[in-house]
Structures are given as C-alpha cells and as structure tokens.
Amino acid sequence: MKYYITTPIFYPNASPHIGTAYTTVAADAFARYHRMKGDDVYFLTGTDENAQKIVQTAEGKGLDPKAYVDGVVERFKALWDELDISNDDFIRTTEERHHKVVKEIFTKLYEQGDIYKSEYEGWYCTPCETFWTENKLIDGKCPNPDCGREVELLKEESYFFKLSKYQDDLLNYIKENPEFIQPVSRRNEMVKFIEGGLEDLCVSRTTFQWGIQVPFDPKHVVYVWLDALINYISALDYPDGELYHKFWPAEVHLMGKDIVRFHAVIWPIILIALGVPLPKLVYGHGWFLSKEGGKISKSRGNVQDSFELINRYGSDAIRYFLLREMQVGTDGTYSEDNLVDRLNSDLANDLGNFVSRSLAMIVKYRGGIIPQASEDTALEAELKTLCQEVKAQVEERLEAHDPAGALENLWRFVSRLNKYVDETAPWALAKQEGEQARLDTVLHTFAEAIRILAILSAPFMPKLPGKIVRLLGVEEGFIRWEDASRWDILEPGIQVEKGEPLFPRVDLSQYDLEQESKKTVNEINTTEKMNETIAQAPNQVEGKAPDKLVNTEAPAQEAEAEFEPIKDEISIDDFAKIDLRVAKVLAAEKVQKADKLLKLEIEVAGKPRTIVSGIAQHYAPEELVGKYVVIVANLKPVKLRGIMSEGMILAASHGTVLEVLSLDKEIAAGARVK
Numbered sequence: 001m002k003y004y005i006t007t008p009i010f011y012p013n014a015s016p017h018i019g020t021a022y023t024t025v026a027a028d029a030f031a032r033y034h035r036m037k038g039d040d041v042y043f044l045t046g047t048d049e050n051a052q053k054i055v056q057t058a059e060g061k062g063l064d065p066k067a068y069v070d071g072v073v074e075r076f077k078a079l080w081d082e083l084d085i086s087n088d089d090f091i092r093t094t095e096e097r098h099h100k101v102v103k104e105i106f107t108k109l110y111e112q113g114d115i116y117k118s119e120y121e122g123w124y125c126t127p128c129e130t131f132w133t134e135n136k137l138i139d140g141k142c143p144n145p146d147c148g149r150e151v152e153l154l155k156e157e158s159y160f161f162k163l164s165k166y167q168d169d170l171l172n173y174i175k176e177n178p179e180f181i182q183p184v185s186r187r188n189e190m191v192k193f194i195e196g197g198l199e200d201l202c203v204s205r206t207t208f209q210w211g212i213q214v215p216f217d218p219k220h221v222v223y224v225w226l227d228a229l230i231n232y233i234s235a236l237d238y239p240d241g242e243l244y245h246k247f248w249p250a251e252v253h254l255m256g257k258d259i260v261r262f263h264a265v266i267w268p269i270i271l272i273a274l275g276v277p278l279p280k281l282v283y284g285h286g287w288f289l290s291k292e293g294g295k296i297s298k299s300r301g302n303v304q305d306s307f308e309l310i311n312r313y314g315s316d317a318i319r320y321f322l323l324r325e326m327q328v329g330t331d332g333t334y335s336e337d338n339l340v341d342r343l344n345s346d347l348a349n350d351l352g353n354f355v356s357r358s359l360a361m362i363v364k365y366r367g368g369i370i371p372q373a374s375e376d377t378a379l380e381a382e383l384k385t386l387c388q389e390v391k392a393q394v395e396e397r398l399e400a401h402d403p404a405g406a407l408e409n410l411w412r413f414v415s416r417l418n419k420y421v422d423e424t425a426p427w428a429l430a431k432q433e434g435e436q437a438r439l440d441t442v443l444h445t446f447a448e449a450i451r452i453l454a455i456l457s458a459p460f461m462p463k464l465p466g467k468i469v470r471l472l473g474v475e476e477g478f479i480r481w482e483d484a485s486r487w488d489i490l491e492p493g494i495q496v497e498k499g500e501p502l503f504p505r506v507d508l509s510q511y512d513l514e515q516e517s518k519k520t521v522n523e524i525n526t527t528e529k530m531n532e533t534i535a536q537a538p539n540q541v542e543g544k545a546p547d548k549l550v551n552t553e554a555p556a557q558e559a560e561a562e563f564e565p566i567k568d569e570i571s572i573d574d575f576a577k578i579d580l581r582v583a584k585v586l587a588a589e590k591v592q593k594a595d596k597l598l599k600l601e602i603e604v605a606g607k608p609r610t611i612v613s614g615i616a617q618h619y620a621p622e623e624l625v626g627k628y629v630v631i632v633a634n635l636k637p638v639k640l641r642g643i644m645s646e647g648m649i650l651a652a653s654h655g656t657v658l659e660v661l662s663l664d665k666e667i668a669a670g671a672r673v674k
C-alpha cells in the first residue's frame with residue numbers, strides 16, 4: 001500500500017515555534033506508523049516563500065529576500081531534525097521544480113477558460129495579505145483580531161480563477177465522499193460555506209515582483225493560494241513524474257483548522273478543473289493555545305524557544321506531550337508546566353519506571369540474563385490479551401488521525417504492566433526456592449513487555465526504541481510492528497543492562513525563567529507538584545528534594561529497604577503542635593489524570609473536609625468509605641491538581657506496602673489522637 005501524507009508549507013516569516021510543530025510531529029507519527037506497517041510512504045513538508053510580506057521583512061532587516069528566507073528555512077529544517085521528523089522531501093516554493101509546475105497549471109487553466117483577466121478593487125492589509133470588502137473593516141482598519149492595522153484601497157488588473165463554476169461539482173463530491181473533510185464539524189462548516197456561494201478567486205498581482213511570473217503576462221505574479229497549494233503535486237513532479245504516478249492522490253493533507261477552507265475548497269476545485277483526482281482526506285486539527293486561552297504566537301510573547309525546550313526535555317518528551325495533549329476536534333493547551341507534568345507522570349513515573357524496575361530485577365535476580373519462561377498463569381494470559389487489544393486500538397486511532405487516543409490506549413498497557421509488577425512481586429518469589437521457575441516466567445514477561453513498548457511507542461517517540469534495544473542487548477531489527485503482539489521473540493540468554501532512567505524526572509524550579517510573571521506561575525505549580533509528590537509518598541517527610549521521593553529504584557531493593565532512620569528528638573511541646581484527629585470517610589473518588597491520587601470527603605468534628613491523598617494505587621475508593629481514619633487536622637492546606645487538600649491521612653508504609661491507619665471500633669469523628 002502507498003501512503004502520501006503532507007503538512008502545509010510553512011510561512012518562513014519568522015523562526016518556527018512549538019505551536020507550529022504539532023502538525024509536523026503528528027504527520028511524522030502517522031508516516032512512521034505506516035512505514036512500520038510496511039506501506040510505501042511519502043511524507044512531504046516545506047515552506048511557502050513567495051509572499052510579499054517576506055520581501056518587506058527582508059527589507060526591514062536590510063537583506064535580500066532570498067538570502068533572508070534561506071536563513072529562516074534553515075531554522076525550520078534544523079527544528080525538524082531536532083524533532084526527528086522523517087520527511088522524505090522538503091519543498092520550497094522558490095525552487096525551480098515548483099515554479100515550472102505552477103506556470104504550466106496557470107497556463108492550462110487560462111487556456112481552458114477557467115482563469116480570466118479582470119480588475120480587482122479592495123481594502124488591502126499587507127501584514128495579513130488579505131483584501132477586505134468595505135463592510136468587513138472595523139473602524140476602517142483590518143478586521144483580523146490579531147492585526148487591526150491600517151488598510152489601503154487598491155485597484156489593480158488581476159487574473160481570476162473561476163471557483164464559482166465548479167461549486168456544485170465540489171458540493172456533490174463532498175456529499176458523495178463523507179470521509180473527504182474531517183473532523184465532521186469541519187466538513188459541515190465547509191458545506192455551509194460553499195452553499196453560501198463562492199466568489200471567483202484573485203490569483204495574480206501586479207504590485208510586487210517577488211514570486212512566480214505569469215508566463216504569458218510577466219507583469220503579473222501568481223498570487224498566494226494557487227501558488228502554495230500546488231506544492232503538493234509539484235513536489236511529485238506533476239504531471240509526468242514517477243513519484244506523481246506512484247503517490248497521487250494523497251492519503252491525507254494534515255493542517256491546522258484555520259486553513260481547512262483553502263484545502264477543502266480552492267484546492268479541490270483546482271484539481272477538478274485540471275481533471276486530477278482529489279486527495280482522499282483533508283484533516284484539520286485544533287490549535288495549541290496558551291494557558292490564558294490565546295493562540296501561541298510570537299506577537300503575544302508567549303512563545304518559548306523550541307530549540308531550548310528540546311534541549312531541556314528531549315525531543316521524545318516534547319513529541320509525546322504535543323501528541324498526547326491535542327484531543328481530536330478540540331484545541332490543546334500548551335504551557336511548560338503542563339509539559340513537565342506529562343513528562344513526570346506519564347514518561348518518568350509510568351513508562352520509565354516500569355522499564356527501570358523490570359530491568360533492575362532481571363539484573364538482580366538473574367545476573368542480567370533473560371531467563372526461559374515456563375507456563376503462563378492467568379496474569380500473563382490477561383496481559384497478553386490486553387496487549388492484543390491495545391495494539392488494535394493504537395492502530396485504529398492512528399488510522400483515524402488521533403494520536404492522543406492512540407497514546408491513551410497505549411498507556412492502559414503501561415499501567416497494567418506496573419500493576420503486574422506489584423501483583424507478581426518478584427522480590428518475594430526470589431526468596432522462595434520453589435518459585436524460581438515462576439520468577440523466570442515473570443522476568444521473561446518483563447523483557448518482552450519492554451520490547452513491545454518500544455515497538456508501540458516508536459511512531460510517537462522515535463529515540464526510545466534505540467535506547468530500549470541497547471538496554472535489551474538486541475538489534476534495531478527487533479522493532480517490528482507485527483511483533484508487538486508476540487511474546488516469544490527474545491531468546492533466553494540475552495544479556496540486558498539496567499541503564500540510566502529513560503526519562504529522568506524534571507523539577508521545573510531548577511530553571512531560571514525569564515519573565516517574572518511567569519516565574520510566579522511556575523513557582524506555584526512547582527510547589528503544587530512537590531506537595532503532590534509528598535502526598536504520593538505519605539511515609540516521607542517534607543523538605544526532601546522531589547526527585548528523592550520518586551520511585552526510580554527497583555522495588556526489589558525497596559522491599560528489602562532499610563527502615564528509615566529515626567528522626568531527631570523533639571519535645572512534647574513540639575508533638576503537641578500536631579493536631580491528630582479521627583475522621584470518618586464519607587466519600588472517595590479518583591482524581592482525574594492522576595493515577596496515584598484519591599480525593600476523600602471526610603467528616604471531622606461535625607464538619608466536612610476534603611483531603612487529597614496519594615494512596616490510589618493501594619486502595620479502591622469504595623474500600624475507604626465508612627472507615628474511621630486518622631488525619632493531621634491542622635496541616636496547612638495545599639492545592640493538589642487544583643483541589644484544596646485540607647489535612648493529611650496517616651498511613652504506614654514500607655517497601656511497596658501501604659496501610660492507612662484506621663480504628664477497629666467506632667469513635668466520634670473529631671476525637672483527638674495523642
């Protein structure tokens with residue numbers, strides 16, 4: 001099967017930022033997945049360089065436009081390299097191969113009467129490169145909410161493309177091919193827009209010379225969309241190139257929702273007029289918005305340097321964050337602390353921790369040699385069934401262009417694996433002579449699960465598989481999509497390594513953040529995260545560095561962990577400051593998106609309170625309801641995941657075991673404990 005995927009060509013008027021990276025990262029994940037499935041993939045991205053604004057920006061910097069765009073294009077290419085984008089081609093609309101095809105198409109459309117010469121008059125905003133009709137202007141200025149600048153009345157001779165002529169053909173096509181524009185909400189918008197009537201499109205300008213000249217009338221240059229959209233076939237050497245015959249029509253044009261209109265209206269009409277088949281899918285995803293709700297853009301000052309972010313957190317983590325955070329049909333929220341949150345919880349705690357724990361145990365109990373598995377128990381059987389199911393769902397979600405959904409499903413497997421470690425308790429098996437064969441099976445299952453995780457996460461995080469195969473002591477050839485549902489790939493006897501943590505936890509406060517206002521936000525969040533870390537480890541005390549509280553050590557070592565040293569002496573007065581009370585648990589529920597946290601509604605001395613506690617991996621919410629527990633009643637409230645937690649529940653913990661302190665006999669909720 002062939003698979004042709006494109007991103008829009010980006011406008012090189014400024015360096016790319018993380019908000020613009022989403023489309024390319026998502027397209028890359030789809031391209032990688034299809035390659036792994038064995039499809040013949042062509043992945044195109046590029047830059048849109050023939051705009052008047054480029055000339056103005058270059059002039060403003062005292063540069064020749066070509067020299068200026070060359071520089072910006074290098075930044076784009078460098079960013080795609082840093083993000084491990086695996087594009088097969090990068091087209092620049094200043095290239096001769098593109099000019100040639102645009103000229104041919106323009107001439108053909110003119111000769112068949114679909115392009116005609118007329119006169120254009122309108123209010124023109126140069127920064128937006130848009131003509132506005134008088135009634136659209138706001139106070140006589142550009143109505144674009146991001147702009148609002150002066151506009152000028154321009155009248156000029158122009159060529160026009162007959163969009164109106166093909167309006168009904170396009171409507172019929174969209175109705176007959178409901179899959180053509182997605183998500184559905186975008187298709188409905190487009191249908192309404194087309195039904196409202198299409199105006200012919202201005203496709204040439206005479207007020208500037210930068211761009212592609214109209215071959216039969218060289219004072220005109222081809223204007224914006226007719227030029228830009230053609231990149232999708234000029235890159236394939238339309239109409240006679242081998243690539244064109246092989247890869248057109250595209251399986252998907254991927255883009256942000258703001259430019260769906262051009263791809264779902266102008267582009268198909270150009271193709272219909274040329275008698276060329278239409279792409280199979282135009283997919284418009286949402287935007288990344290800043291925490292305050294606005295679009296991320298340079299002019300709003302909420303952009304961070306992408307290179308610095310990658311340097312700080314690694315490209316896999318950035319890719320994971322972008323892909324996980326943008327839900328289908330909605331916008332995503334970008335902020336550095338969201339990113340760190342995802343990195344710490346999903347990558348360091350869930351995925352990274354599973355890999356380190358399991359490898360550490362293979363090293364500890366079998367000298368790093370993967371043992372031979374014997375018979376499965378119900379636990380392994382359940383794991384394997386889940387793995388099949390998850391693989392099918394990851395595929396289904398990727399086919400539906402929903403990377404967030406794919407990752408969500410994959411993480412069901414990751415969570416199950418962490419639970420499997422606790423359920424099988426290899427550290428206990430290791431101590432029993434009769435359980436050695438069982439321990440071998442568990443350790444072999446760990447190794448296979450790590451290999452499967454490397455395969456299923458490869459489209460999203462391309463660096464991870466390489467790291468994992470090195471730890472497993474195998475070749476990259478072990479990363480085969482079809483092997484993600486097999487558990488008999490790793491031969492006994494392979495030597496594994498414990499290695500460094502794959503995703504070290506990040507403490508945001510270590511970074512010196514430039515803006516003071518920003519710093520405040522981040523400080524609050526860091527404190528919040530620290531509180532959370534403490535809540536997740538109730539046996540620990542405040543004041544330790546957060547990374548020390550994180551379970552990156554193998555539980556095998558934990559289970560045999562030394563007891564914590566007894567703390568320094570305090571006086572009875574010190575102890576009297578701590579107000580311990582009996583509380584009754586009225587209700588309990590999981591905190592969304594936080595695997596370790598439970599939100600408890602309790603009653604103390606006739607009053608209700610809320611406490612967030614890091615015990616979700618040890619107690620189901622319903623187990624706690626009705627219990628009489630002990631709380632620190634005068635602990636300063638802290639905010640955890642947006643919930644104000646008023647106090648702390650006491651629990652005893654050692655190794656991987658945790659027990660909440662509760663009373664055998666009922667006693668009034670509010671009774672003092674001393």
Ligand SMILES: [Zn+2]
Nearest residue numbers: 125128142147
């Ligand atoms: Zn404007």
